[in-house]
Amino acid sequence: MSVTYSLRDARRLPKPRAMLTLIKPITWFPPIWAYLCGVVSSGVPLTSAPWLVLIGMVLAGPVVCGMSQAANDWCDRHVDAINEPDRPIPSGAIPGRWGLWIALAMSGLALVLGSTLGPWGFGATVFGVLAAWAYSAEPVRLKRSGVWGPGLVGLCYEGLPWFTGAAVLAAGAPAGEVVIIAALYALGAHGIMTLNDFKALEGDRQTGVNSLPVTLGPERAARVACVVMALPQLAVIGLLLAWDRPFHAAAIGLLVLAQLWAMRILLSDPKGRAPWYNGTGVTAYVTGMMIAAFAIRTIGGAG
Template identity: 60%
Template sequence: MAQTRLPSHPDVAYPGAAAALELIKPITWFAPVWALLCGSVAAGGSASSSYPWLAVLGGAILAGPLVCGGSQAANDWFDRDVDAINQPDRPVPSGRVPGRWALWIAIGMAIAALLFGLGLGRGVFVATVLALALGWSYSAPPFRFKTEGWLGAAVTGVAYEGLAWLTGALIVGGEAVLSRPLMVPFAALYSLGALGIMVLNDFKAVEGDRQMGVNSLPVRLGVRRAALTACAVMAVPQMVVVALLALAGHPISAALIGALVIGQFALMRRLLRDPQRFAPWYNGTGVTLFVAGMMVAAVALRHGAGG
């Protein structure tokens, strides 16, 4: 793949604060921070037990700005050629983050994440290492999992949903919490559902991905089929969660999540009319219902589902 010149701007030697903040994309932090909070709620004990607020706040900083934000900077660096076609106004191709600054920022935040994770315990440190490895390998050579369709979406789903959920659980309950029957399965199911959400984010870059040989699902399957597949992948894991909660004796939680899934089906009808146009809209509506269901499931786990 042909490489562009290092991004530069005649008047910019260092990135400004606004450009650096845009590089690490604060809007993307919500998913891992929310998953971490869900995991921390799921691992909680009785209502009278102490909740480690400061440790959970540290975990939120770890999952959001440091792991996710730093990985976003790394991805923008390694994707600078594709972004020069799809979104040339981004900080790196526009030159507002010049030279190799995006790479240095990403490396610095990865080191900070490792130190944070180490301070929060062995299990959290292991989860941090895995999340960083997956987050970077999405765009970084030699892996560049984003070029492999489902694999790229799965990597981001695990990094920003499943591992974040388990990180929250580890902070509150320690490594023993992973032995609870539904803790890891729910993290895995919501990681799988998030895979469909990640596919929606590929619709904005179809033309550039096609030109640069990135085999995202919209490129590989076509926009319509990729949208249908994404909807199915988002819905099926949630229906499995509903079934597991019902079997575990939590019918109210199961019914609430089932109602949220029905709401998503209604919103998916509009998404499928024009996936490229309505994917951002669905991210603000249907995905909101998806993440609300995550917290319902977390509360059910806190109150003994699968225990």
């Protein structure tokens, strides 16, 4: 199936519901949650600057994440015509080049909003916008790599928003402990993004996207994803114990045990169980993030 555009398509307007589908509200939660983790870990009370919290949540979720989804769908329109032809662009619900225009307009909006969050917030926004296009667009298209692609997405979904939330509330560089914990959870998110690639397995094979499920096969890719998700969390537990936060470490340990149980089920049928794991194991993963944020707020933060 190919995706072509006619003059008639260019004159049509996209359907409002299709535009909302294009920016995928279901994907906004991870960066919003990570931003809030950063806010909490800063040690600065949320009530001291509620507008910064609110603007940052809107920026991390609907704007930057939504923009990245629109950019990815535009750049992946030929792949989606194979994998998911009912998506807004290949189905024609977003006609002509409207997908590209929406992504570009949201990129500009992201930079405007980011400029209201001070130099750290603006710098992080610039990085996030550039990363979104580097992931999806030629000639860079880091999505082709099963290593760099999920790594970049994990960084932008978990590490960058966490760092930004802490920096914006603290009005400066976050404490070292905050950066370390954010980086570990971003690293673990590489495994989550690898599992997300299972749904595009056939299209990726046909279009030369070398995701880990393509290059390693579903079984081996799932095992690698599980190891990558688990090891950074074990490192977080070790650090919290070293920083005299045993109760927080124990709580995260219980969540890791729940994930290990879920991983056993995932590995019994990686391709079929990947969506199920994203609703169970990933929930435990992000819960641990917030626990870790509360644990370190009085170590390196202002609280």
